[in-house]
Amino acid sequence: MSQFRNQEMLDNADLCIKEGKIEDAFTILNEILMDDPLFGKAHNHLGYLYETKIRDFTKAEEHYKLCVQYAPEYCAVYYNYAILLSTLKKYDELTLLLNKAEQVAGINHSTIANEWAIMLEAQGKLDEAIVNYRKVIAQTFDNKTVDIAMESVARCEKKRNFLHGNTTTTMPTTPPPGFRI
Numbered sequence: 001m002s003q004f005r006n007q008e009m010l011d012n013a014d015l016c017i018k019e020g021k022i023e024d025a026f027t028i029l030n031e032i033l034m035d036d037p038l039f040g041k042a043h044n045h046l047g048y049l050y051e052t053k054i055r056d057f058t059k060a061e062e063h064y065k066l067c068v069q070y071a072p073e074y075c076a077v078y079y080n081y082a083i084l085l086s087t088l089k090k091y092d093e094l095t096l097l098l099n100k101a102e103q104v105a106g107i108n109h110s111t112i113a114n115e116w117a118i119m120l121e122a123q124g125k126l127d128e129a130i131v132n133y134r135k136v137i138a139q140t141f142d143n144k145t146v147d148i149a150m151e152s153v154a155r156c157e158k159k160r161n162f163l164h165g166n167t168t169t170t171m172p173t174t175p176p177p178g179f180r181i
Contacts, residue, residue, distance in 0.1 A: 040071025
């Protein structure tokens, strides 16, 4: 089959995934790979299915690695694979992946900064996590993403204060309107 035909089939598999027709998506994706085992995007989609639907993280990782190898310009694999590596707490591999992702044309740098921040927060590197959450805020154009990143900064600051022994909460100097004791 041609690249065009494989892309068309991938689009159909993507639609099947969105419609919850997982078995159909598997069939289509495996058909693509039987025709062209180097069609990286199909590996990404299989990785996603193995990760999210079957919970076979080993197979998911295998397919994500193949996608990065055969379609290193395909941005979606970096987002998907990063989530898997974060879930598995494979931080050394995640660091390598995120460094590579930052060099990919068209990558959403806000999303990559968020993955850095999540990893750093999980490792207890709260100051570095805050720096990356602030990068998310600076690089996104989505209000919901800004709000989530701002909440993440506040959470990290709260954790940092607690871990440094500041366990008291302070009341604002001026109570909010309608506040009663």
